Amino acid sequence: MADESNEKPSGPFEEPDKTTDVTFxxxxxxxxxxxxxxxxxxxxxxRMFTADFxxxxxxxxxxxxxxxxxxxxxxxxxxxxHCAQPITDTTLAQVLPLADEYxxxxxxxxxxxYIGTQMEIKKTELSNDTLLFYLCMCEQHQMKLHRERLxxxxxxxxxxxxEKSRYFDSVPSTAMRDLLIRRCKxxxxxxxxxxxxxxxxxxxxxxxxxxxxxxxxxFRCSTVCKTCIGRKEKAAVDxxxxxxxxxxxx
Numbered sequence: 001m002a003d004e005s006n007e008k009p010s011g012p013f014e015e016p017d018k019t020t021d022v023t024f025x026x027x028x029x030x031x032x033x034x035x036x037x038x039x040x041x042x043x044x045x046x047r048m049f050t051a052d053f054x055x056x057x058x059x060x061x062x063x064x065x066x067x068x069x070x071x072x073x074x075x076x077x078x079x080x081x082h083c084a085q086p087i088t089d090t091t092l093a094q095v096l097p098l099a100d101e102y103x104x105x106x107x108x109x110x111x112x113x114y115i116g117t118q119m120e121i122k123k124t125e126l127s128n129d130t131l132l133f134y135l136c137m138c139e140q141h142q143m144k145l146h147r148e149r150l151x152x153x154x155x156x157x158x159x160x161x162x163e164k165s166r167y168f169d170s171v172p173s174t175a176m177r178d179l180l181i182r183r184c185k186x187x188x189x190x191x192x193x194x195x196x197x198x199x200x201x202x203x204x205x206x207x208x209x210x211x212x213x214x215x216x217x218x219f220r221c222s223t224v225c226k227t228c229i230g231r232k233e234k235a236a237v238d239x240x241x242x243x244x245x246x247x248x249x250x
Contacts, residue, residue: 012072023060027068033075041078042102070094077107087114100141112143132167139175155182
């Protein structure tokens with residue numbers, strides 16, 4: 001007698017039930033599902049099962065190029081019993097490309113809502129990895145709702161920090177271009193908006209350096225004292241900051 005305790009338990013959709021009327025073959029494994037649910041969720045599947053396609057009456061439908069775990073994650077999002085499964089960063093990357101391919105707008109909207117919720121919860125604590133990952137997803141799958149906010153958040157981060165992210169090279173060129181344009185505009189506004197303050201600061205620093213060489217009342221150094229100059233320059237900068245001169249991150 002076989003030891004049933006050693007049998008691997010089946011996962012979602014790996015066993016047929018009374019509603020099963022279509023079988024997908026993914027990575028040599030079978031997924032049992034229901035055509036009506038698929039047709040309600042996807043116009044692609046609706047055409048597949050109603051038009052004159054070979055899949056219409058096929059007992060098994062192979063899905064070459066698809067990953068088993070990704071298809072399970074997608075089907076969980078549309079099945080009435082499993083649709084309460086939450087979207088996570090992992091499932092977002094799994095289901096969004098498939099939701100695009102099969103035109104499942106409800107799943108796309110759920111993914112978009114998840115990104116918005118995470119941005120609201122984490123706000124400025126959103127890591128560079130997460131920020132660029134969400135930007136990749138929005139750009140690659142044409143989700144415009146949160147794109148602008150993600151670009152603005154990225155423009156406020158140091159480029160040297162963003163470059164360290166594992167997703168930096170994955171960001172589409174169009175999104176990276178728009179991010180850098182926003183950063184340049186932010187720096188321009190800061191520079192041009194504080195041009196007069198920069199002139200004053202420059203004059204103050206020059207004056208302090210000259211005065212320190214001849215009239216140092218702190219350390220009475222015979223040569224230019226870097227400590228003294230540093231303290232006075234810091235005082236000048238602090239004074240400008242009190243006047244709401246707030247530089248962006250460099």
